[in-house]
Amino acid sequence: MEATIGKFFESIGSFFSSGDQIPWSDRDVILGCEREVAEASNGDSEEREHESIMRLSWALVHSKQPEDVQRGIAMLQTSLGNSNSPLQQREKLYLLAVGYYRSNEYSRCRRLLDQCLEIAPDWRQALSLKKTVEDKIAKDGVIGIGITATAVGLIAGGIAAALARKN
Template sequence: MSHVFDAIGSFFGSSDTLPWTDSDVIQGLEQDAIGTRLGYDKESEKSESYMRLSWALVHSRNLSDVQRGILMLEAALDKKPDDDQKREIFYLLAVGNYRAGEMARARRYVDQALVISPDFRQGITLRKLIEDKIAKDGVIGIGIAAAAATVVAGGLAALLTKKR
């Protein structure tokens, strides 16, 4: 019997193996980004600082941080990055959208990263996480629909027996 409960727990539990960041890390990287913006002339140092901050934001447990990271990464795409940078940006956008519950967008972004680099192991792993989450959500949705149909059918049966 405990195996059944373990299986149910693992199905409904989170299998998210992506790293998480906390507010202290984000705060430190924000200070670095501010210092980079104020103290350096090199665009590459500024870009690296923003990418580190974006990485931390999309790996946050705080949804507003994740959304802020997504916005920063979308802005980075407008700067015409090279292919390696694009791959990283697409990957991080996929992570952010995955964390925000936007599975269709997450899948599109990870697919774009994998077009640039088909053997990108982090991207392949994230693609599997996304597909597993989509499948799990579909099964849960079917279960909810089946439960609702059962309740409606039960209600109709009760009305019919009451009329007789």
């Protein structure tokens, strides 16, 4: 009996927690990537500069700070047209999807993941994030329905109480 109750509360806790496995980056990682970009832009190869910009974009969209995430999204959107290969395109689309996921823009995130999966249909990272996004959308829908039902119940109860007092 106790185990059943424990499982019940665990399932409720997991319902309300964010179950994603996406890593976070901190300010030190971002600062290190910014230094690397600055060094690479001072005469290094274009390939090294591109790689350092991709690392910075990764760090930004994985940040806990919303302004960093937005900056990463802007960088990736700007560089999306400059992709030389499907692999680069896929990576940028995925990082954009992570940024939109972190920004709670789940429909945009899902569209970008679909584009990633057109390029690489069996890419596990994109498949995993897509499942997480779809679960989040479904969970948000259930919570929204619950809130709406509660509000309707409260209003109906209030009307019923008012009518009872009137009689």
